[in-house]
Amino acid sequence: MDLSLYTFEAWLEMLSNAASLEKLALHMSEVVNADQLMFALIERERNKAHTFCYLVDGQVIGDIAYPLSGTPCEALIQEGFCVHNGAVAEAFPKDTLLKEQGIESYVGYPINNEAGERIGLVAALFKQPKKNLDFIELLFTSLSQSVGAEIRALSSAFALEKSLEALTARNLMFNAIHDTIPDGIVTIDAKGNIQSVNRGGLALFGYEENELIGENITILMPAKEAAEHQGHIDNYASSGVPKIIGRGRKLQAIHKSGGVISIYLRVGEVSLNNDRYYLGYIQNITKTVHLENQLKTFSSRHTISKLPNMAVLKQVLSNALSIIQLARKKMYCAAVSIERFERVQQEHGEKTELKVIECIATKLNILVPEGFTLFHVGLNAFYLVGTKALVSCEEATKFEKKVLEIDGVDIDGATIPFLLTIGSFCFDANALSKTLIWALFDEARAVIDGNGEVRGHRLTEKEIECVLLKERVKQVLPSAIASSEFAFVLQSKVDMNSECHSAELLMRWKSPSLGLVSPAVFIPVAEDGPEILALSQLALNKACEIISNVKQKGKDVTIAVNISANFLTHSTFESALLAVTTKYNVEPKRLILEITESALIKDVAFATSLLQKLSLKGFQFSIDDFGTGYSSLAYLQKLSIHEIKIDKSFVMNLESSVTSQSIVKIIIDLSRAINARVVAEGVETNWQAEFLTSHGCDVLQGFFFHKPQDTEKWQAAVNLGEKSTLIV
Numbered sequence: 001m002d003l004s005l006y007t008f009e010a011w012l013e014m015l016s017n018a019a020s021l022e023k024l025a026l027h028m029s030e031v032v033n034a035d036q037l038m039f040a041l042i043e044r045e046r047n048k049a050h051t052f053c054y055l056v057d058g059q060v061i062g063d064i065a066y067p068l069s070g071t072p073c074e075a076l077i078q079e080g081f082c083v084h085n086g087a088v089a090e091a092f093p094k095d096t097l098l099k100e101q102g103i104e105s106y107v108g109y110p111i112n113n114e115a116g117e118r119i120g121l122v123a124a125l126f127k128q129p130k131k132n133l134d135f136i137e138l139l140f141t142s143l144s145q146s147v148g149a150e151i152r153a154l155s156s157a158f159a160l161e162k163s164l165e166a167l168t169a170r171n172l173m174f175n176a177i178h179d180t181i182p183d184g185i186v187t188i189d190a191k192g193n194i195q196s197v198n199r200g201g202l203a204l205f206g207y208e209e210n211e212l213i214g215e216n217i218t219i220l221m222p223a224k225e226a227a228e229h230q231g232h233i234d235n236y237a238s239s240g241v242p243k244i245i246g247r248g249r250k251l252q253a254i255h256k257s258g259g260v261i262s263i264y265l266r267v268g269e270v271s272l273n274n275d276r277y278y279l280g281y282i283q284n285i286t287k288t289v290h291l292e293n294q295l296k297t298f299s300s301r302h303t304i305s306k307l308p309n310m311a312v313l314k315q316v317l318s319n320a321l322s323i324i325q326l327a328r329k330k331m332y333c334a335a336v337s338i339e340r341f342e343r344v345q346q347e348h349g350e351k352t353e354l355k356v357i358e359c360i361a362t363k364l365n366i367l368v369p370e371g372f373t374l375f376h377v378g379l380n381a382f383y384l385v386g387t388k389a390l391v392s393c394e395e396a397t398k399f400e401k402k403v404l405e406i407d408g409v410d411i412d413g414a415t416i417p418f419l420l421t422i423g424s425f426c427f428d429a430n431a432l433s434k435t436l437i438w439a440l441f442d443e444a445r446a447v448i449d450g451n452g453e454v455r456g457h458r459l460t461e462k463e464i465e466c467v468l469l470k471e472r473v474k475q476v477l478p479s480a481i482a483s484s485e486f487a488f489v490l491q492s493k494v495d496m497n498s499e500c501h502s503a504e505l506l507m508r509w510k511s512p513s514l515g516l517v518s519p520a521v522f523i524p525v526a527e528d529g530p531e532i533l534a535l536s537q538l539a540l541n542k543a544c545e546i547i548s549n550v551k552q553k554g555k556d557v558t559i560a561v562n563i564s565a566n567f568l569t570h571s572t573f574e575s576a577l578l579a580v581t582t583k584y585n586v587e588p589k590r591l592i593l594e595i596t597e598s599a600l601i602k603d604v605a606f607a608t609s610l611l612q613k614l615s616l617k618g619f620q621f622s623i624d625d626f627g628t629g630y631s632s633l634a635y636l637q638k639l640s641i642h643e644i645k646i647d648k649s650f651v652m653n654l655e656s657s658v659t660s661q662s663i664v665k666i667i668i669d670l671s672r673a674i675n676a677r678v679v680a681e682g683v684e685t686n687w688q689a690e691f692l693t694s695h696g697c698d699v700l701q702g703f704f705f706h707k708p709q710d711t712e713k714w715q716a717a718v719n720l721g722e723k724s725t726l727i728v
Helices: 008-016 019-032 072-079 096-100 133-164 172-180 199-205 223-239 286-297 310-327 342-348 350-367 394-405 434-449 461-482 519-527 531-552 573-583 597-602 604-616 633-638 648-652 658-673 686-694 711-720
Strands: 036-043 048-056 059-061 065-067 082-085 105-112 118-126 184-189 194-197 248-254 260-272 275-284 330-338 372-377 381-386 408-411 414-417 420-428 456-458 486-494 500-511 515-517 558-562 591-596 620-626 643-646 677-681 699-701
Touching: 008 036, 008 048, 019 036, 019 048, 019 059, 019 133, 072 082, 072 105, 072 118, 105 133, 118 133, 184 199, 194 199, 199 260, 199 275, 260 286, 310 330, 310 372, 310 381, 310 434, 330 350, 330 394, 330 434, 342 350, 350 372, 350 381, 350 394, 350 408, 372 394, 381 394, 394 420, 394 456, 420 434, 434 456, 434 461, 461 500, 461 519, 461 531, 486 531, 486 711, 500 519, 500 531, 500 711, 515 519, 519 531, 531 558, 531 573, 531 591, 531 711, 558 620, 573 591, 573 604, 597 620, 604 620, 643 648, 643 658, 648 658, 648 677, 658 677, 658 686, 686 699
Parallel strands: 420 456, 500 558, 558 591, 591 620, 620 643, 643 677, 677 699
Antiparallel strands: 036 048, 036 118, 048 059, 048 065, 082 105, 105 118, 184 194, 184 275, 248 260, 260 275, 330 381, 330 420, 372 381, 408 414, 486 500, 486 699, 500 515
């Protein structure tokens, strides 16, 4: 494909009118759920990209031209690909459209010509990070090749038809052009006899040139098509009505070996010396057809239960939401799971497990009220979606009660006991989008999974509002970090002498659009994406800055910083930690890195090695919220832990709970056994403070002593040597 043969505008027009490319784009957009998908040619002289197929929300819109400078599209042309699973707008700040359109992720690959030169691109843009990005990358690697092949098909036919008007059928120039086209090109006369085959065609069908020239084209066809072929030629010659001329179609062809190959055929017509010839451009799509056949095996029904599966759920959910929104009514959804399902397989085996799932699916389907649809998702999860507008959720309430009454099934004469759980939500359809409904499904399941005592729960309005807030936080968090909307406060920690030499750094966020957002909301959201790395880096910088400032006033303080599991296990953690302490000339022992038990359990071997290495450099580590996670003497023995923080839930109940008192005493004794400091957080009363100090707690933190303060005010108080109100 040589774009220099014709004007750039001519190629762009040809590709923009190619129905096959548009169809390919529509299919791919649907498969990967792209918010935007584009095919574009590169105009190198002006460093611009011109789309010839541009989809937004699955709809074809007018083509656009845009400068490449500073865009991810420029990066993929330079590097050969560009993939960002989140924060792509931050990576390319000059591309303002990414931020304006809320684009979060980007996948792009180049379109190459025969010489391997990058002449175009295919790219997908997403408003959310993609949990399945590896699969999308594989698809786009293939997609860029498919688009390139399709362009070659169009341009080859275009160039060849133009050339043949000026050439005789067998001259040397024709042969030169013919043989440089890499895909199969076959020329036949009005009787179907083969006049020429290019090298690609010979390779495709496995013949030598002398084996095909002069033979009838039917040698390459299955028997049925071979018998009908001459009739098609004769009908066209007599009627002049084209049925296949100029149109592409998928067919089967016969290889010399007798094997069947799948091809894409486009037929053109030329007249030379008043004789009619037909040009067949042939593309080998055997692999493509095989892939399509594999995709078709993912039918609309679950392979075990034969209930509608996830693919159908997505479509039905979208359609039902649109209909119910028009009615301005409520919509109901639920997620049903089999409680402790792994026991069924462990105790009864895989065959019985599958039979149990089939029986459960049957039982549930019988209970489904009219106007609701049951879907089977994954192995042991079922989703119920109300497809009709509701005034109340009374019918759904009856369904929930009956689901919770199911306690087993009979398989081969034996009763297999189990229990079902159901998390549901009923909401005003006009208040939500499809994306938010998926988030509510996740929350409904999480509430059940996180509470072993509750088997059935319908999300409250407050819980739904919390999910909606988290989704809004997810949307604005990247721009909030870029705009420096986060601030810090310090809460003092006092020692046995009532003196404050340390504090915990806490993050605060006042969003222009959301107002004050609790860390309990935005930190978990950040931990689900790359944002937690940026926030953690901000916190480390601020802590070291404060330690350095106080040091310049002749004081030594220690600052505790919360470190997320994702940051702790990230490849850049150690280097980032060393870089920031070096930048502010801070002694490592002045930093206390608070980590949760879950962060340690995530990879004990890695955590052990890292903590030991950093402890040798002087850094201190504290286990935050001790007693609420996976407390284990085994890992405490291995890890280099300098401090244990008693979770505030135990401190809050000290006055009223003997159990809490006993737990606190045990934690203090345990800390002593491993030579670690004990810090109690959430201290709010004098009674709590006296109890803790009398039993050997080293450091106290809470509103009884100090509320969180602005960092500047805290530094001023430390410099003045202010003490707390603790009476010892």
